[in-house]
Structures are given as structure tokens and as C-alpha cells.
Amino acid sequence: MKKLINSVDTMLAESLDGFAAAHADIVVLGPERKFVRRRSPGSAKVALISGGGSGHEPLHAGFVGTGMLDAACPGQIFTSPTPDQIVEAATAVGGKAGVLFIVKNYAGDCMNFEMAAEVFEGPAATVVTNDDVAVEKSTHSTGRRGVAGTLVVEKIVGAAAEKGMDLKSCAELGTEVNARTRSIGVALTSCTVPAAGTPTFTLGADEMEMGVGIHGEPGRRRVNLSSAEIIASEMVNAILTDLDHPASGDVLLFVNGFGGTPALELYLMYNSARRILEKRGLVVSRSLVGSYVTSLEMAGCSITVTLLDAKLTAFWDDHVHTAALRW
Amino acid sequence: MKKLINSVDTMLAESLDGFAAAHADIVVLGPERKFVRRRSPGSAKVALISGGGSGHEPLHAGFVGTGMLDAACPGQIFTSPTPDQIVEAATAVGGKAGVLFIVKNYAGDCMNFEMAAEVFEGPAATVVTNDDVAVEKSTHSTGRRGVAGTLVVEKIVGAAAEKGMDLKSCAELGTEVNARTRSIGVALTSCTVPAAGTPTFTLGADEMEMGVGIHGEPGRRRVNLSSAEIIASEMVNAILTDLDHPASGDVLLFVNGFGGTPALELYLMYNSARRILEKRGLVVSRSLVGSYVTSLEMAGCSITVTLLDAKLTAFWDDHVHTAALRW
Numbered sequence: 001m002k003k004l005i006n007s008v009d010t011m012l013a014e015s016l017d018g019f020a021a022a023h024a025d026i027v028v029l030g031p032e033r034k035f036v037r038r039r040s041p042g043s044a045k046v047a048l049i050s051g052g053g054s055g056h057e058p059l060h061a062g063f064v065g066t067g068m069l070d071a072a073c074p075g076q077i078f079t080s081p082t083p084d085q086i087v088e089a090a091t092a093v094g095g096k097a098g099v100l101f102i103v104k105n106y107a108g109d110c111m112n113f114e115m116a117a118e119v120f121e122g123p124a125a126t127v128v129t130n131d132d133v134a135v136e137k138s139t140h141s142t143g144r145r146g147v148a149g150t151l152v153v154e155k156i157v158g159a160a161a162e163k164g165m166d167l168k169s170c171a172e173l174g175t176e177v178n179a180r181t182r183s184i185g186v187a188l189t190s191c192t193v194p195a196a197g198t199p200t201f202t203l204g205a206d207e208m209e210m211g212v213g214i215h216g217e218p219g220r221r222r223v224n225l226s227s228a229e230i231i232a233s234e235m236v237n238a239i240l241t242d243l244d245h246p247a248s249g250d251v252l253l254f255v256n257g258f259g260g261t262p263a264l265e266l267y268l269m270y271n272s273a274r275r276i277l278e279k280r281g282l283v284v285s286r287s288l289v290g291s292y293v294t295s296l297e298m299a300g301c302s303i304t305v306t307l308l309d310a311k312l313t314a315f316w317d318d319h320v321h322t323a324a325l326r327w
Numbered sequence: 328m329k330k331l332i333n334s335v336d337t338m339l340a341e342s343l344d345g346f347a348a349a350h351a352d353i354v355v356l357g358p359e360r361k362f363v364r365r366r367s368p369g370s371a372k373v374a375l376i377s378g379g380g381s382g383h384e385p386l387h388a389g390f391v392g393t394g395m396l397d398a399a400c401p402g403q404i405f406t407s408p409t410p411d412q413i414v415e416a417a418t419a420v421g422g423k424a425g426v427l428f429i430v431k432n433y434a435g436d437c438m439n440f441e442m443a444a445e446v447f448e449g450p451a452a453t454v455v456t457n458d459d460v461a462v463e464k465s466t467h468s469t470g471r472r473g474v475a476g477t478l479v480v481e482k483i484v485g486a487a488a489e490k491g492m493d494l495k496s497c498a499e500l501g502t503e504v505n506a507r508t509r510s511i512g513v514a515l516t517s518c519t520v521p522a523a524g525t526p527t528f529t530l531g532a533d534e535m536e537m538g539v540g541i542h543g544e545p546g547r548r549r550v551n552l553s554s555a556e557i558i559a560s561e562m563v564n565a566i567l568t569d570l571d572h573p574a575s576g577d578v579l580l581f582v583n584g585f586g587g588t589p590a591l592e593l594y595l596m597y598n599s600a601r602r603i604l605e606k607r608g609l610v611v612s613r614s615l616v617g618s619y620v621t622s623l624e625m626a627g628c629s630i631t632v633t634l635l636d637a638k639l640t641a642f643w644d645d646h647v648h649t650a651a652l653r654w
Contacts, residue, residue, distance in 0.1 A: 002515045002532075004592040004628065006554045006599075014555075015591045018598030022614040057590035077591075188329045205329075227333045228341075259589045262623050263384035264342045264404075265331040271345030272333075287349040291618075296589050299624065301331065326653045 001197050008194045012054050012076060019061060023323040026065045034081075035089035036061040037071040046161040046170050047071070047093040050102040050154060051086060052109050053078040055193070056214060059151065059293045062324030068158035069102075069322075077193055077296075078215045080108035086116035090124065098123030098167035102154055102174060104146030105130040125167050127174030129153050131183045131304065133242040134211030134219045147214050148256040148293040148304045149181035152316075155325065159318035177312065182239040185219070185302035186231055187212035189260060191295050210234065214258070214295045214302075228265075232272035235303045240280060243307065250285040251277060252306040252316065257291035260299035266290065273303050286316055292324060328524050335521045339381050339403060346388060350650040353392045361408075362416035363388040364398040373488040373497050374398070374420040377429040377481060378413060379436050380405040382520070383541060386478065386620045389651030395485035396429075396649075404520055404623070405542045407435035413443035417451065425450030425494035429481055429501060431473030432457040452494050454501030456480050458510045458631065460569040461538030461546045474541050475583040475620040475631045476508035479643075482652065486645035504639065509566040512546070512629035513558055514539035516587060518622050537561065541585070541622045541629075555592075559599035562630045567607060570634065577612040578604060579633040579643065584618035587626035593617065600630050613643055619651060 005011045013033055020029040020036065027036050035051070050060040051073030060072035071089040073081035090099045099120065103113045105128050117124050130141075131149030138145055157174045165173065187209040190199035200216035203209060208231075211219025240246065255270040257263075270289045277284055285308060293302070306312070320327055332338045340360055347356040347363065354363050362378070377387040378400030387399035398416040400408035417426045426447065430440045432455050444451050457468075458476030465472055484501045492500065514536040517526035527543035530536060535558070538546025567573065582597040584590075597616045604611055612635060620629070633639070647654055 002535075002552060002626065004515070004555045004558065004588065004596050006556050006595075011591070011595060014598050015595040018594035018596075018601070018616070021601055021611075022594065022597055022616045055589075055591065057594075062590070188331070208329075225329060228331045229333050231331065260587045260624055260626075261331065262382075262586045262621055263389070263618075264338070264382065264623070267345035267349065267384075268333075268338060268342040269331050269345075270349055271341050274345070274348055284348075289345070289349045291590075294589055296591070297587055297626065299329065299587075 001192050001194065003194060005194065011194055012074065016074065026323055030088060030092060034085040035071045035073045035092065036064050037089065037093050038064055041070065041093055044095060044097055045164060046097045046167050047095065047099045048102060048154065048158055048161055049089050049093065049099055051075065051081040052104050053080060055296045056294050058324030063151065063154050063322050065322030067162050067318055067320035068154055068325065077195065080112045083112045083115040083119065086113055087119050090116065090120045090122065094122045100157065100167060100170050101126040102150065103128050104150050105143055106140045106145065107142060123167055125171035127153060127171055127178065129178050131178060131181045133182050133238050134184050138213055139217050140213065140215055145213050147183045147185065148254060148302045149178065149183045151292055152181050152252065152254065152304065152306050153177045155320060156312055156315040159315035177306065180307040181304060182242050183302050183304040184235045184238050185212045185300060186210050186235065187258065187298055187300035188225065189299040191216055191298035212300065214293060216295060216298065228268055229272050232269055233276055236273050236276045239303065239305050246282065246307060248281050250283045250308040250313065252286040252308055253277060253284045254288040254304040256293050256302045256304065258298040258300045259291055259294035260297040261301055266301055269301055286313065328519050328521065330521060332521065338521055339401065343401060353650055357415060357419060361412040362398045362400045362419065363391050364416065364420050365391055368397065368420055371422060371424055372491060373424045373494050374422065374426045375429060375481065375485055375488055376416050376420065376426055378402065378408045379431050380407060382623045383621050385651030390478065390481050390649050392649030394489050394645055394647035395481055395652065404522065407439045410439045410442040410446065413440055414446050417443065417447045417449065421449045427494060427497050428453040429477065430455050431477050432470055433467045433472065434469060450494055452498035454480060454498055454505065456505050458505060458508045460509050460565050461511050465540055466544045467540065467542055472540050474510045474512065475581060475629045476505065476510045478619055479508050479579065479581065479631065479633050480504045482647060483639055483642040486642035504633065507634040508631060509569050510629050510631040511562045511565050512539045512627060513537050513562065514585065514625055514627035515552065516626040518543055518625035539627060541620060543622060543625065555595055556599050559596055560603055563600050563603045566630065566632050573609065573634060575608050577610045577635040577640065579613040579635055580604060580611045581615040581631040583620050583629045583631065585625040585627045586618055586621035587624040588628055593628055596628055613640065
């Protein structure tokens with residue numbers, strides 16, 4: 001295992017310390033590193049809290065800041081945060097307007113956020129994301145997995161909360177964005193969880209995993225590596241089929257790197273995916289390309305498509321100032 | 328070779344098309360993809376132009392925009408842009424205030440930018456960056472290599488040019504920033520240039536290359552992988568020794584990923600490097616952490632330190648709006 005670390009046990013703590021120090025103008029680390037919260041809390045707004053296993057950086061701590069999350073709870077690598085982390089984060093940033101939990105659909109995350117919501121005494125609601133069309137059931141989830149589309153939910157609901165939207169409406173908006181969003185990923189290499197010390201799975205020199213999960217979970221099938229155009233075509237088709245083949249309209253196209261894929265290849269994949277969407281009659285009116293929802297050092301990428309309307313587009317465009325996303 | 332591409336020959340063109348489409352609000356691709364320029368040129372200001380081999384993304388095209396570069400010329404992967412690319416970029420964005428070329432110190436880049444400067448008919452000056460302390464001479468350069476510190480030069484001079492600084496002063500400022508900046512890199516894996524198809528170099532399962540260049544050029548020595556703390560300590564020591572052991576003052580600490588290293592590890596390295604600098608009496612008053620000056624999918628990182636003063640800090644803090652750097 002080749003990693004820039006001191007020890008497996010202290011890796012997450014040291015990385016969080018570095019993150020908090022590098023972005024001290026935006027975030028503060030909570031006691032015992034249980035959560036990362038905004039330095040300047042948004043007074044009377046609904047507080048957005050997300051979290052999950054670490055190893056997907058910048059998700060979620062990198063999205064804490066104006067226009068997006070109020071706090072994020074980092075679990076150990078690929079391990080859910082504990083209920084007490086979530087309760088403490090909610091207590092720290094929640095006010096009268098209440099707390100909205102944004103949870104990726106994995107068994108551990110759902111259970112721990114549910115337990116936290118029961119213990120937390122203020123008003124709270126939950127949005128569960130499940131944008132991954134690859135598989136209906138996985139080793140980590142009942143039902144579809146929540147993956148890169150979670151960023152889109154956090155950005156759009158974050159903007160709405162910043163503008164004063166109430167808790168019930170924020171939850172409905174999050175559910176709506178999730179319902180309009182689909183993702184699928186492909187892996188060219190595995191990743192190595194530090195505590196395990198060996199690759200999560202193995203791929204042959206010419207193989208790729210189509211439909212891979214963000215923890216290296218199996219996808220739809222293991223096949224020979226093909227051209228970017230063929231890969232993008234299969235991914236976009238899977239997404240559009242699941243969206244009932246929309247024939248027109250504006251979409252957000254988000255090409256996300258898994259951590260080990262250079263920008264050069266991500267923009268090339270974006271170029272292929274964009275042309276395929278446009279041939280199908282859709283207009284790519286908003287774009288995001290980069291490594292935002294990663295799987296440690298895994299090579300590969302995911303494609304996410306969100307069906308936009310004027311309201312969602314305006315929220316997407318609204319000011320955001322976090323460590324990883326800014327406009 | 329596992330890459331998300333269609334063919335080696337069209338890879339760069341397709342990636343540039345994707346980049347220009349994804350950031351159409353900020354950049355425009357020049358004819359025959361010879362350069363990337365700002366969509367909204369800065370009327371009467373000094374025009375900043377950089378460029379170099381591709382494969383280091385987001386450098387340089389990702390830094391085109393308000394407060395930074397006016398144009399960037401992408402060569403083929405790890406290959407200098409041609410003089411005619413540079414001349415056409417200068418002609419497209421240069422005005423009465425003149426053009427400043429920012430060139431990383433590699434033999435091919437220096438030669439081609441020099442030839443372009445001779446052909447270009449407007450007023451022009453050149454800043455050559457050579458911040459890499461690893462080696463005095465390399466397979467690609469006479470004298471020290473220009474690496475991640477180039478970003479710092481582009482950001483600070485970009486802010487000054489935006490404020491109306493004249494050509495001579497911009498060139499002097501660039502030289503000053505370069506003189507106050509040092510970098511060194513470490514590689515955990517090689518990268519594969521697509522046209523070559525095989526890794527540029529090979530490292531054993533426990534080896535790292537200390538002082539590696541951004542094209543995978545050899546560094547100071549090949550040694551066994553050690554802890555992040557020991558690696559950061561050797562890197563920071565090399566930098567501070569070369570800066571004549573400054574005993575106090577503010578510094579910018581920039582931890583840069585080479586393309587295959589996750590954010591989790593970069594922030595951990597930042598945390599180590601920051602503590603070492605502070606123990607030495609320096610104040611890390613500005614920070615940047617991310618994969619900004621890459622070597623395709625190479626795993627590893629570089630550390631860059633710039634000695635700041637009030638003037639440089641103010642230029643660093645000024646508004647910047649590019650594809651890859653925004654505040």
C-alpha cells in the first residue's frame with residue numbers, strides 16, 4: 001500500500017486537521033473532530049447536515065460553507081459516522097428553523113442518521129439520495145446507492161435554505177432534485193482502504209468495472225476496457241433509459257473523477273457525454289467537471305445528469321463559497 | 328495503458344473541446360485549438376500568456392480568466408507549444424500595454440517562447456520560472472525546472488496586471504515572486520504518456536522518487552517510502568535550506584497533487600508541512616491544497632513555499648475567476 005500517511009489510525013484525524021487549518025476562513029472543526037461546521041453560521045436558516053464515510057473527499061466537508069452545507073460528519077474511511085457525531089453537529093448548527101439531514105442511501109448511514117434524528121430534540125427532516133442507476137441492490141445498500149448526485153442535492157437545497165426556504169419545503173426540494181438526478185460510474189482500477197491494506201477488488205490489465213460503486217462495490221458487469229465514446233455512450237444510455245428517455249429540455253452534466261483520473265481524461269469524457277446528450281435532443285445548460293465525489297485513489301469516473309427547470313437552474317447558479325465549490 | 332480516451336492522436340483535441348464547452352462562460356478556444364483565451368478580454372491591461380506541454384492540467388488553461396492569465400497555449404502532452412501557437416495567442420489578446428510571457432524553465436518551452444517573442448510585433452517581456460530545488464540540471468532543463476510555483480507567479484502577477492500595472496513592473500514582479508518561491512516533489516508511482524504507452528519510469532512496491540519532476544524526470548534519489556512526516560520534513564528542509572533558512576515571516580504553503588493522489592492525503596501532507604514550518608518560526612498565512620500542477624495520473628505531491636510580504640499577500644488575495652482557481 002503506497003500512501004502519504006503516518007499511520008492508519010491517525011490518518012483521518014491528521015487530514016481533518018490539515019483541512020480545517022487550510023480553510024480556517026470557511027470552516028471550524030468540532031470537538032473531538034466529530035464534525036466540520038461553518039465558521040459563520042447562517043443565523044435563522046434551515047441547517048443542512050450531511051456526512052458519511054471518509055475517502056470521498058471533497059464530499060462532504062469540502063461542501064460546508066455559504067450556499068451549501070452547515071456541517072458535515074466524517075466517519076472513518078468508508079464507514080458511517082456515528083449517531084453521536086450527527087447529534088452533536090445538529091445541536092451545534094441547528095436553530096429554530098430546524099435541521100435537514102442529507103443522507104446517501106447506504107445501510108449504515110441510513111441507520112445512524114435515523115438514530116440521530118430520533119435523539120436530536122429540534123425539528124428535523126431527512127432526504128435520502130439514491131441516484132446510482134447501476135444496481136438495484138448492492139453489498140452496501142438496500143435499494144439504489146447514493147453517489148455523486150448527492151452534490152447536486154446539497155448545492156441546490158443549500159441555495160434554497162440560504163434564501164430562507166422552510167424545512168418542509170427544503171426536504172421536498174431535496175427529494176425533487178434527487179428524483180430528477182441519475183448517475184453511473186466506471187472503474188479502471190481499484191482503491192485500497194488503508195485499514196485493509198490491499199486493493200478492494202482486482203481488475204485485469206484490460207478490464208473495467210461498469211457500474212462500480214464509490215466504495216469499489218461491484219457494478220453491472222466486468223468487461224474489457226473500450227473507448228471513451230463507447231463507455232460514455234453506455235453510461236449516458238443507462239441514465240436516460242432510467243429517466244424514461246426525456247426528448248428535450250435543459251440538463252446539468254456532471255462528470256466526476258474518482259480520485260486517480262486526471263482532468264485531461266475527465267474533460268474528454270465530458271466532451272463525449274455532452275455530444276451524446278445533445279444528439280438525443282437535450283441541452284447541456286450547466287456543467288461540472290472534476291474530482292468531487294471520490295473513492296480514495298480509484299481511477300475512473302461517474303456521469304451524473306440532472307433534469308433542470310428554471311427554478312433548479314437559479315438555485316444551482318446561486319453564490320456558493322466552500323472549500324471545494326465556489327461561484 | 329488504462330485511460331479514458333478514444334485515440335492517442337485525438338486525445339488532446341477532444342479534451343480541449345470538453346474544457347472549452349464546460350467553461351464557455353470563462354474561456355474561448357482559439358482557431359485550430361492553438362490557444363485558450365478569456366471570453367472577455369481585459370481591455371487596456373498587460374496580457375499574461377503562459378503555456379507548455381499538456382498533461383499538467385489544470386495548469387495552464389485552467390488559470391485563464393479574470394485576475395490570472397489572458398491566454399494559454401497547450402502543447403501536445405509533455406511537449407512544448409509551437410512558436411506559431413504563442414504568436415497567435417499574443418496577437419489575439421495583446422494590446423498597447425503589451426504581453427508578458429510566463430514560461431516554465433524547460434529547454435523546449437524557453438526556445439519556443441523566445442522564437443515567438445522575436446516574431447511577435449507588439450511590446451513583450453518574459454518571466455521564466457525555476458522554483459524546483461530538487462536538481463540543478465535535469466533531463467529536460469538547463470538549470471532548475473519550473474514547477475508548481477508557476478501557479479503562484481501567474482496568480483500574483485495576474486492580480487497586478489488586472490489592477491493596471493505596466494509591462495516592465497509586471498515582469499519585475501514575476502521575477503520577484505519566482506525568487507521568493509521554492510518547490511520540491513515526490514512520486515509514489517510513475518505516469519504513462521499516451522503516445523509512449525508504457526510508464527515513464529518504474530518504482531518498486533516500496534519505493535518513491537524524491538525530487539521528481541513534473542514529467543517523471545528523475546529527482547535526487549530513489550528511496551524506500553517513509554512516513555508522511557519524514558517525507559514532508561525532507562521536502563520542507565530542502566526548500567528552507569535553499570531560501571537561506573528564513574527565521575520568521577509569513578509564507579504561502581501550497582501542497583499540490585500530481586494527479587493520482589486523493590485529497591485526504593494532500594491535506595495530511597499539508598498538516599505535516601504546516602507544523603514543520605511553524606516549528607521553524609514561520610507563519611503559514613496563506614494556503615492552497617489540491618491537484619493544480621499535475622503529471623497525468625502520477626501519485627505523489629509537491630510542496631511549494633513562497634515568502635510573502637504585504638504587497639504579495641494582497642495580490643494573492645485579489646479576486647480570481649478561472650476554471651480551476653476562484654476566490
